[in-house]
Amino acid sequence: MTPLVSMAEHLYQQGREFEFHVYARNASALPLHAELATRAWAARVHRHFSDDGDSFRASAPPALGAVDPQGAVYICGPAGFIDLALVRAAATGWPAERVVTERFSPPASTVDAGTVFDVIAADGGADDGGQG
Structure with a gap:
């Protein structure tokens, strides 16, 4: 969903019309739920929750x-x-040329089970107030 949030932000800044529909089981299962509520275009977000029968x-x-x-x-x-x-x-x-998809799937593993590997985490630049 993150790429679509960036696209929606761009559309909003350009003054373009759009609807942003998100589907999840419920509010707590919706990625970026709190983030979407803070956007200037929050009124364009349509939340659909299957727990409420909106699937x-x-x-x-x-x-x-x-x-x-x-x-x-x-x-x-x-x-x-x-x-x-x-x-x-x-x-x-x-x-078909007006329908775009973003598919995310894990890449095929190139590491055998039991193999030691390194994980590198980068700071996203957010200030956590020294709590991190």
């Missing part, structure tokens, strides 16, 4: 069903979610 499996947001010749659909999430979104976008008539 992407059951229905898609109306915006996905309305093809905008100047618009695009950006999808990020687990493989099953992306696959279903692609099917729905195609069925609605969204041109």
Whole structure:
């Protein structure tokens, strides 16, 4: 979801219209839940929680069903979610070149079990007030 947040920020700064739909089991399972509420474009965030009966499996947001010749659909999430979104976008008539996906999966392991390896962590520049 992080790449989509950056895209939404850019669209907002450019004065462009967009909707930002996020799906999770509930608020506590939603990545960046608190972060999304602080954005200047927070009113454009549509939260869908399956615990409340609002699941992407059951229905898609109306915006996905309305093809905008100047618009695009950006999808990020687990493989099953992306696959279903692609099917729905195609069925609605969204041109394939206007539907973009971000797929994340772990790379094939190049380390055998039991092998020692190094982990390098970098400071993201956030000030933790000396608590870290």
